Amino acid sequence: MAPCIAILGTCDTKLDELLYVRDCLLNTHRVRVKLIDAGRTPSTHPAIDITQPTILAMSASHAGPSGPLDVSTLSRNELIKALSDRAAPIIASLAATHDLHGLVALGGSGGSALAAGVMSRLPLGFPKLLVSTMAAGDVGSFVGESDVAMMYSVVDIAGLNDILRPILDNAAGAIAGMARAYHARVNAGTTAASLEKPRDGERRTxxxxxxxxxxxxxxxxxxxxxxxxxxxxxxxxxxxxxxxxxxxxxxxxxxxxxxxxxxxxxxxxxxxxxxxxxxxxxxxxxxxxxxxxxxxxxxxxxxxxxxxxxxxxxxxxxxxxxxxxxxxxxxxxxxxxxxxxxxxxxxxxxxxxxxxxxxxxxxxxxxxxxxxxxxxxxxxxxxxxxxxxxxxxxxxxxxxxxxxxxxxxxxxxxxxxxxxxxxxxxxxxxxxxxxxxxxxxxxxxxxxxxxxxx
Structure with missing residues (x-):
């Protein structure tokens, strides 16, 4: 089975760009895709696999569903944190069961902060690519101590054009290549070093x-x-x-x-x-x-x-x-x-x-x-x-x-x-x-x- 890649973004503001990456992955690179909506306003496009209400229904404590969260009173910063905290366990769970083999996200400053919060909780060695308007500056707050790869979008992610399209083409190719490599390691049983302690009777260096x-x-x-x-x-x-x-x-x-x-x-x-x-x-x-x-x-x-x-x-x-x-x-x-x-x-x-x-x-x-x-x-x-x-x-x-x-x-x-x-x-x-x-x-x-x- 082909590897599966999650695409994370705010579908209420960047749906066209997210769908462009989705089409590249499906039709050019022949991988499976899950589109995840992390926008302020929920979108209803049929290509969305995990909706914003599904994310907000999750518990920030990662304990499972907790009921819908009312976002109408949240500030922008509070909303970003709420979506990041609730999307992280969903994506981490899919990664842990090897139902996902990579994550790509598109964003400006807010979307990048949201995606980085999710990516920082994924295992080392799991492919993570963030296409961001912030990638040409100080990226320490986005990368932290994780292995996030960042790509500068050059122009804002606000409409497809002759500059943004080839950059998104490259992003799709990059995450597809990383996901195939990770998928191969998973199938061979040689994924990046596990953070788990050895089981009883198991010896390791x-x-x-x-x-x-x-x-x-x-x-x-x-x-x-x-x-x-x-x-x-x-x-x-x-x-x-x-x-x-x-x-x-x-x-x-x-x-x-x-x-x-x-x-x-x-x-x-x-x-x-x-x-x-x-x-x-x-x-x-x-x-x-x-x-x-x-x-x-x-x-x-x-x-x-x-x-x-x-x-x-x-x-x-x-x-x-x-x-x-x-x-x-x-x-x-x-x-x-x-x-x-x-x-x-x-x-x-x-x-x-x-x-x-x-x-x-x-x-x-x-x-x-x-x-x-x-x-x-x-x-x-x-x-x-x-x-x-x-x-x-x-x-x-x-x-x-x-x-x-x-x-x-x-x-x-x-x-x-x-x-x-x-x-x-x-x-x-x-x-x-x-x-x-x-x-x-x-x-x-x-x-x-x-x-x-x-």
Whole structure:
């Protein structure tokens, strides 16, 4: 049977465009289609498979039908949220039973927000394509930590013309191709990695999350090389805000068995006001969920901004140390005072295990690279500031010590090397392997590890 694709949109304002995509999918790409109406005013076109009243009859708590919702008094924002919250369980249910193999949506700012709310609740690896008037700007609020693909409509989705038609043709072709690939994986039993925990008696390779930045790439490259000797699969997250949020979400969902959090730089952006913050809950999920973790201080020597002209004037006038990483990224050195705060923040996050069920205690280690936190923070480089680094280290250790028994269960390992030094990385990997009780990937690996200092 051909794959089935859902088309989501506001049929009261964009019916012609939605029907155009529907015809492309049915007649050109020979796939099955479900047209879903998420408009303010219900439409009655015979091509609509799931109507707006059907969506509004769903419970926002995903508990099933709850009776019709009166939308006459809702603001635009409230209506978007109500439709998104109620459409999500319908589409997610069809995806879970493999009755859907892709979702494409068309929208302006409101329609894009509605569709993004639905797409964010679908599994990673399930095809999601959003054709949007907002796709040429900051799309962080639409993509979040999901794998949504966005396509810019160039003109508004308000009437078919010679610009919009080929764009919608391409969108139909893109989602059809993605859906066929996903459909094939479903039939082969090789869909994207399941977020479910293994069933009783089922064995799978252990999964390890790793965080990386450009200035900690050598460390992560070495860590991956060493982890290849164990029965595990590493998943590297780029610490750009969305990367940290995605990792935290997956840890909380039970996807990972261990975490090598070498690069905690997103904490600095959250504290100082950089552009790559992962939000207030970064570095919490592993502690709260009892997941073994080895944490380091990678790139806490810096805060991230866009092009140099985008650095806030208050920092420029204060004479802060800046480094143009590339034309789009400018880095700013964290001060001693900021580093002190970051040390306390790291400690507070790791101590959160005692606020949960306590299972995380004794499963966390902090590896401190006294030789520098990044490629820029080594002797002779532009961000080398041993006093600031020492302020962070001292604040971290002091906060853990003051916490008593809980802090004592968090092992702090201080090393003279910088974070990218092979011996520092080898020690951190070895500790995580011990915490996770990792098995060698092949015969002879143990001897190889001993020979390399592991």
């Amino acid at each position: 252990k999964r390890i999350a790793i965080t990386m930045f450009g200035v900690t790439t050598p460390a992560v490259t070495k860590a991956r090389e060493l982890l290849a000797r164990y029965d595990c699969t590493p998943y590297v997250f780029h610490a750009t805000g969305a990367g940290g949020r995605a990792m935290e979400r997956l840890i909380a969902q039970g996807f990972f068995d261990g975490v090598l959090d070498l690069t905690t730089t997103e904490l600095a952006d959250e504290l100082v006001g950089g552009v790559l913050s992962a939000g207030p809950h970064r570095l919490e999920a592993a502690a709260r969920n009892g997941v073994p973790q080895v944490v380091s201080l990678g790139a806490l020597d810096m805060v991230n901004f866009g092009p140099r002209a985008s650095v806030p004037e208050r920092f420029v006038s204060a004479g802060r140390t800046l480094h143009e990483h590339n034309p789009s990224v400018t880095l700013m050195r964290t001060t001693r005072e900021e580093c002190e705060k970051l040390g306390r923040i790291v400690a507070e996050k790791l101590l959160m295990a005692r606020e949960g069920n306590g299972t995380g205690q004794g499963k966390t280690e902090v590896w401190v690279p006294k030789g520098g936190f990044s490629l820029l923070d080594t002797k002779g480089e532009g961000f080398w500031d041993p006093e600031a680094d020492e302020a962070l280290i001292r604040a971290l250790k002091s906060a853990l010590k003051r916490s008593g028994e809980a802090g004592q269960r968090i092992r702090v390992v201080e090393r003279e090397e910088d974070i990218n030094h092979p011996e520092f990385v080898a020690g951190a990997v070895h500790s995580l392997a011990r915490l996770m009780q990792l098995n060698p990937a092949k015969k002879g690996s143990v001897d190889e590890q001993r020979a390399s200092g592991l």
